[in-house]
Amino acid sequence: xxxxxxxxxxxxxxxxxxxxxxxxxxxxxxxxxxxxxxxxxxxxxxxxxxxxxxxxxxxxxxxxxxxxxxxxxxxxxxxxxxxxxxxxxxxxxxxxxxxxxxxxxxxxxxxxxxxxxxxxxxxxxxxxxxxxxxxxxxxxxxxxxxxxxxxxxxxxxxxxxxxxxxxxxxxxxxxxxxxxxxxxxxxxxxxxxxxxxxxxxxxxxxxxxxxxxxxxxxxxxxxxxxxxxxxxxxxxxxxxxxxxxxxxxxxxxxxxxxxxxxxxxxxxxxxxxxxxxxxxxxxxxxxxxxxxxxxxxxxxxxxxxxxxxxxxxxxxxxxxxxxxxxxxxxxxxxxxxxxxxxxxxxxxxxxxxxxxxxxxxxxxxxxxxxxxxxxxxxxxxxxxxxxxxxxxxxxxxxxxxxxxx
Ligand SMILES: [Zn+2]
Numbered sequence: 001x002x003x004x005x006x007x008x009x010x011x012x013x014x015x016x017x018x019x020x021x022x023x024x025x026x027x028x029x030x031x032x033x034x035x036x037x038x039x040x041x042x043x044x045x046x047x048x049x050x051x052x053x054x055x056x057x058x059x060x061x062x063x064x065x066x067x068x069x070x071x072x073x074x075x076x077x078x079x080x081x082x083x084x085x086x087x088x089x090x091x092x093x094x095x096x097x098x099x100x101x102x103x104x105x106x107x108x109x110x111x112x113x114x115x116x117x118x119x120x121x122x123x124x125x126x127x128x129x130x131x132x133x134x135x136x137x138x139x140x141x142x143x144x145x146x147x148x149x150x151x152x153x154x155x156x157x158x159x160x161x162x163x164x165x166x167x168x169x170x171x172x173x174x175x176x177x178x179x180x181x182x183x184x185x186x187x188x189x190x191x192x193x194x195x196x197x198x199x200x201x202x203x204x205x206x207x208x209x210x211x212x213x214x215x216x217x218x219x220x221x222x223x224x225x226x227x228x229x230x231x232x233x234x235x236x237x238x239x240x241x242x243x244x245x246x247x248x249x250x251x252x253x254x255x256x257x258x259x260x261x262x263x264x265x266x267x268x269x270x271x272x273x274x275x276x277x278x279x280x281x282x283x284x285x286x287x288x289x290x291x292x293x294x295x296x297x298x299x300x301x302x303x304x305x306x307x308x309x310x311x312x313x314x315x316x317x318x319x320x321x322x323x324x325x326x327x328x329x330x331x332x333x334x335x336x337x338x339x340x341x342x343x344x345x346x347x348x349x350x351x352x353x354x355x356x357x358x359x360x361x362x363x364x365x366x367x368x369x370x371x372x373x374x375x376x377x378x379x380x381x382x383x384x385x386x387x388x389x390x391x392x393x394x395x396x397x398x399x400x401x402x403x404x405x
Pocket of ligand 1: 190191193198208209210211
């Protein structure tokens with residue numbers, strides 16, 4: 001947006017907002033209106049001084065002066081009706097929307113989680129649907145035990161007690177049942193090749209010998225796998241539709257379940273066969289009747305794999321609509337749970353809610369409201385474009401959204 005247009009619109013919206021609120025316009029409301037006129041989030045930082053200057057000029061006028069000036073500028077501002085921003089979701093049948101947000105318990109929520117999750121949550125609210133927070137903990141090696149509790153607490157706060165919390169490792173039977181169904185439909189096989197050997201087959205686009213085993217052999221191996229197999233002895237693989245010749249190596253008979261003897265922080269030694277995400281995610285999405293998914297575009301291949309599993313199970317009609325989100329890359333905000341954890345352990349931060357951290361625990365403590373994240377998520381919307389933002393820009397935006405609410 002060019003400066004002239006911005007100045008004119010900012011003045012008009014500042015007057016409009018001031019008149020509505022006893023002569024005092026708020027930065028957050030004015031910025032929100034400017035977004036509707038085409039101002040981009042990345043343009044806020046360079047224009048914030050100018051916008052604030054205009055707002056203080058307007059706020060120094062008397063209400064009569066504001067009304068008089070607004071009378072001449074009125075034509076230039078659009079009247080907004082009803083709820084703003086959120087585009088309709090496609091494929092909404094009879095208003096039924098069931099969505100999920102699926103964090104792994106490697107750490108508590110940070111701003112990246114909140115923005116993705118809140119967008120799904122807003123849609124569920126809009127259509128009066130159902131929202132799950134599904135903790136995906138079927139990799140025993142990627143779990144930070146305190147994260148379960150933190151994710152639960154933060155979900156309660158962020159989604160106002162409206163999210164149903166589900167933990168995958170409590171639902172293992174569902175995954176085993178799904179795996180067996182795939183084997184019986186000749187859509188999966190138990191492979192005994194080592195990972196190096198399988199990689200060679202994949203590189204040469206050749207079938208591994210296990211791919212042609214009959215049902216009896218597969219069921220025998222699956223039972224053995226569940227009973228007493230050793231780590232690495234077997235892997236359950238999906239029989240990809242294009243086989244081992246698929247142009248995309250990621251699609252070639254990808255794994256569905258593996259043996260991992262690591263003690264699980266929640267389940268202990270109860271299980272040693274763990275589903276990989278494409279199996280557990282599909283089994284749960286089917287069982288929970290998920291209708292729509294909003295996920296990062298780094299999950300494009302997984303979405304394709306999961307679609308194939310739906311089809312192999314004869315559930316093609318239930319494949320959810322999927323919207324992909326671009327990444328918000330924060331240039332100077334550390335979001336890696338592992339790195340934050342290390343820094344906390346070294347005493348660099350007081351804890352997960354340290355005021356210097358971009359975690360939800362910290363932002364909550366600093367007085368941010370869930371609505372600030374809703375507004376932020378709504379503004380970003382379902383867009384595949386990547387965005388680059390620095391800490392300062394992020395907080396200018398979040399602060400302005402926090403004020404509107
Ligand atoms: Zn094999």
